[in-house]
Amino acid sequence: MTAVDLFCLPYAGGSAALFRPWAIDAPSGIAVTAVDYPGRGTRRDEPLLWDLGALVEDVILTCRRASGPFALLGHSLGGAVALEVVRELARRGEPQPVRLIVSAAGPPGTWQRPRSLARSDDAAVLAEMRRIGGTPEALLREPEILGEVLDAFRAGVEILGQMPLKPAVVLDIPVTVLGGADDHVVPVTTLSGWDATTVGAVSQTIFPGGHFFVVQHRRAVLDTVARQLRQDLLRPPAAHAVGSRPEGGEAADINAPTRRGVLA
Template sequence: MRNPWFGRGEPGQAAAVRLFCLPYAGGSASAYRGWPALAPARLEVCPLELPGRGGRIGEPPLTRLRPMADAVAGALAPYADRPYAVFGHSMGGLLAFEVTRTLRRRGLPLPVHLFVSAAAAPDLRRTRPPVHRAPDADVLEELRVLGGTPAELLDDEELMQLMLPTVRADFSVLETYEYRPDRPLPVPLTVFGGTDDPLVPVRDLDGWRDQTSAGARLRIVSGGHFYLHPAAAELMAVIAGAAAVQLAAANDDQEIGA
């Protein structure tokens, strides 16, 4: 039976390191469709498909972050049998953080690295007006401001009526999130930000340093909130560099066993 969390196929057995990727609000696993070709050998890119989008468009989307984190942690747990990292962009970055916290509470293996992209530090109060209960026109305008949805799609009324429930649910996830203080994660953290991001300015990223006891670094990428797409190769180079130790160890083991 097909695993709905992995629409492109379940993680394989040949990977030395798995990279689980979480989408932004309104996005799907297809946001990472070009990443496998950018990844080095034995680093397997594993985009997750959340309910209410992609191949799961018929499922009701989740509207709160912690139930979403619980569900994603459960989906990842069977594949934590080897080193893995987690990457998330925008909503996906906050989700990646809470998923890692959930895995720690359950006593499960933690990622070797956490990558948070275009997401403000979790303890910062949200300042943008909530839109998840606003009229459709206001939700669409918010999407235009963020800049991640092509204008031709926003102008496609039939498509937008199909997608708006998921977009609203994702905005609800972000707008109802309440940070709960906890001890820092023992996981190295890389935080990405955009030079011209209108939603998450660089100053809103510094607080992530307080969320790890294993070291944090900040990488600024040219672009707006959705630099994720044009800068994919740049992001992958940083990710591969962070995973290099695990990949090298796996290659040494393979040579010894050859």
């Protein structure tokens, strides 16, 4: 029997393929749903979304499929989208996830407004994707689908540029922050500050590797997430109201930021 549904949101230009191996490796009691955004992966026949609000609404519809407790995990751009999804659920008074898990994603206030790639030529977009990494080189050399991949990345960058820089709603759930020690896209030093987004506990775990440490260390990341989700199911509901922050609240093991990072 599934104890918690874990919805996993990919990075800009990415698809559910990033998280499909998780569904196989997930510990007992955790059902992983690898989410495809419209226009990508299994939903490639649908129009791409270029609007943050529309993408948030789409993910909320997916979250409503949960049969019980659920959690949201987002990698890079997916982490920013996941935060906005939880904020919107809180605004509406709808059921909240038991935990928000952000991977390779700095907190609001560390996000630089990216340069729009909507009108950039394919060579420029391809160069930026290669700089960030994560997309299989074989895929970038496949002319039949390269255009779709590049457009998906353009749309993801456009959505990132719409992200609010300040918390509009303070959450009341625990947040897990995952990072790569050698991530040049979202350096570890940018991961501090997630405690400003919630009155719940904030934990941080750093893994070896770069921006896509979730691929290199999939099982270790899954073990960390599973352990915390099991604890969440045993924890009584939080007493704080959404939008408030108790005095003296502190987060666990967060480093002070020294430079700003860019999600992708």
